Amino acid sequence: MKSVPLYQAKAEMFRLLGHPVRIRVLELLSERPMPVRDLLTAIDVEATGLSQHLAVLRRSGMVTAQREGPTVVYALAGGGVANLLVAARTLLTQMLVGRNELLNELLAEAGAP
Amino acid sequence: MKSVPLYQAKAEMFRLLGHPVRIRVLELLSERPMPVRDLLTAIDVEATGLSQHLAVLRRSGMVTAQREGPTVVYALAGGGVANLLVAARTLLTQMLVGRNELLNELLAEAGAP
DNA sequence: CCACCAATTGAAAATTTCTGCAATTTGCTA
DNA sequence: TAGCAAATTGCAGAAATTTTCAATTGGTGG
Numbered sequence A, B: 001m002k003s004v005p006l007y008q009a010k011a012e013m014f015r016l017l018g019h020p021v022r023i024r025v026l027e028l029l030s031e032r033p034m035p036v037r038d039l040l041t042a043i044d045v046e047a048t049g050l051s052q053h054l055a056v057l058r059r060s061g062m063v064t065a066q067r068e069g070p071t072v073v074y075a076l077a078g079g080g081v082a083n084l085l086v087a088a089r090t091l092l093t094q095m096l097v098g099r100n101e102l103l104n105e106l107l108a109e110a111g112a113p
Numbered sequence C: 001c002c003a004c005c006a007a008t009t010g011a012a013a014a015t016t017t018c019t020g021c022a023a024t025t026t027g028c029t030a
Numbered sequence D: 001t002a003g004c005a006a007a008t009t010g011c012a013g014a015a016a017t018t019t020t021c022a023a024t025t026g027g028t029g030g
Helices: A006-017 A020-031 A036-042 A047-060 A080-111 B006-017 B020-031 B036-042 B047-060 B080-111
Strands: A063-068 A071-076 B063-068 B071-076
Touching: A006 A020, A006 A047, A006 B006, A006 B020, A006 B080, A020 A036, A020 A047, A020 A063, A020 A071, A020 A080, A020 B006, A036 A047, A036 A071, A047 A063, A080 B006, A080 B080, B006 B020, B006 B047, B020 B036, B020 B047, B020 B063, B020 B071, B020 B080, B036 B047, B036 B071, B047 B063
Parallel strands: none
Antiparallel strands: A063 A071, B063 B071
């Protein structure tokens, strides 16, 4: 039964998140469930491109889709996504700060060699 | 100055994590700093391939490298990475559970249609 | 100094992922 | 029921990533 190593499942999950459009979608959905039309106006992407990315997220089980009349409403499948996005923001901050410190050191060296 | 939108920076960060070898490296380093040689015995990858992935992580500022005599010791650059990996495990669990529930529903349907 | 081990680099080949187009599906309403 | 809007699908070309190979650097012991 056991087929995919855990670290590979993790990598695949992160890869899912590794696209600007999909990140935007998840961020928007972490505020509230939303029809495709709203996502489309909020994100700079063609309808067909958005559909592709939504399909990726749907297949992974990270979001759910539900048809409501003429529109389809998407929602996050669970709270875990929002948590991960928060952790990501924290790490990103650290990384950017780290870079900035390095940059400052380089500038200091250049100023007074 | 402000050049890259935040959601794109996030996507790039996730993309960094989207590879099995890089995930393994970060998990191992979250236990303790480690020379390349140890990573090499723990992960199923060629030395040259590992170097490529280490270079990716280094350039991003997620890990640091320090030469100690004949070997190079790598370490996580900050605690944020470890936190993110924990959040990832949680989300992955949720996703797998969600899938399992869906699977069970399908099996139930098939059993008593 | 030379030979060797650890690790890295650069670049081409192989693979994966993205984008954009044409065509289709679904539900509503005139 | 014909027509329209909302979404999706399948696919081909373009773009990005990964793998692999040959060559190189840094450090150490003989």
